[in-house]
Amino acid sequence: MLDDVDHDLLALLQRDASRTLRDLGDEVGLSPSAVLRRVQRYRSAGLLSHNVAVLDPRHVPEVILSVCLVTIEDDTPEEGRRYRARLLEAPEVQQAYEVSGDYDYVVVLACVGMRHENEVAKRLFQQDPNVKRYTTLFVLDPVRTGVAVPTREPARGRAPAGEVRGATD
Amino acid sequence: MLDDVDHDLLALLQRDASRTLRDLGDEVGLSPSAVLRRVQRYRSAGLLSHNVAVLDPRHVPEVILSVCLVTIEDDTPEEGRRYRARLLEAPEVQQAYEVSGDYDYVVVLACVGMRHENEVAKRLFQQDPNVKRYTTLFVLDPVRTGVAVPTREPARGRAPAGEVRGATD
DNA sequence: TCACTCACGCAATAATGTTGCGCTGCGCCG
DNA sequence: CGGCGCAGCGCAACATTATTGCGTGAGTGA
Incomplete structure (x- = not known):
């Protein structure tokens, strides 16, 4: 299913989808092509539907x-x-x-x-x-307008059940 | 301010921000570089804040x-x-x-x-x-989840191309 | 052990984004 | 009337990025 890198990538892409593959790769410790292949996988799985520009x-x-x-x-x-x-x-x-x-x-x-x-x-x-x-x-004030979806429970002091940290070197 | 092409571009970008400049240009009748310059203008004006990936x-x-x-x-x-x-x-x-x-x-x-x-x-x-x-x-069913903002009132049966700016209210 | 699969990195290639330049249309003032 | 300056455009060179093919190594099960 989804490993740690996937979760990280999805979080990054939801925050800013115009970053370069190299940039993303540096952040998660992968080569640009590997990042691209993962993103393509998300697309064909229907997880990642499309990219949109956000207006203020x-x-x-x-x-x-x-x-x-x-x-x-x-x-x-x-x-x-x-x-x-x-x-x-x-x-x-x-x-x-x-x-x-x-x-x-x-x-x-x-x-x-x-x-x-x-x-x-x-x-x-x-x-x-x-x-x-x-x-x-x-609406008097749009305090926040976003569509970011968490793909896993954010680590808040304790580890989510059933998840094992993979080695990242 | 914003002309017709701007409105069209913003609508297109809000629907799909991963389209190519040439592609967008063909649709609105502009060259890729002209499209880019407009988009850059939106960015520096703070209108267009960023691009995000949308998860289903x-x-x-x-x-x-x-x-x-x-x-x-x-x-x-x-x-x-x-x-x-x-x-x-x-x-x-x-x-x-x-x-x-x-x-x-x-x-x-x-x-x-x-x-x-x-x-x-x-x-x-x-x-x-x-x-x-x-x-x-x-939420039982997320019928629609989006953040697209109309930049002008959609033409609904009235003259769309005229753009006669009068007192709007 | 071997065969198989999967994901990776690397490097070549294709596509796209980006910038400088000269042109044109238009409004404005001399 | 005519020249001036601005703003936006297209074109074409250029830089950056996305994309693909290929070989490698780790993991898995027979």
């Missing part, structure tokens, strides 16, 4: 982020699929999670200006017959 | 995403700064938004296994004296 929302004028908490009326599998497809159609939907708990969906919108936000919310939530109710939380 | 959470075993809705006890500027710094320290915090409305913060956690999730939630929310209460919504 603070530097995009008029951008409004908002978090919408949605409760669905009829939670059948069929309607669920339909609604998720509907969410995926909208480019303003930055993130959408189907959740368990007090709500059914958490949707993060990124819109340009209040009018735009209103239009999208109306279209996705207010006008949808399957939405029972929804609440909008406007 | 579905392919990372044991990963649990959760959305935490947090209500703060004492919302002074000083305590706000302290709490945000605390959130930024934790690598498990994927996204954190300070919001207005029914809650004060929306925090998305990415953890490896339930035990990890519990430990982090306890540390960030339960044990913090300034957190009045919080709710955790566990």
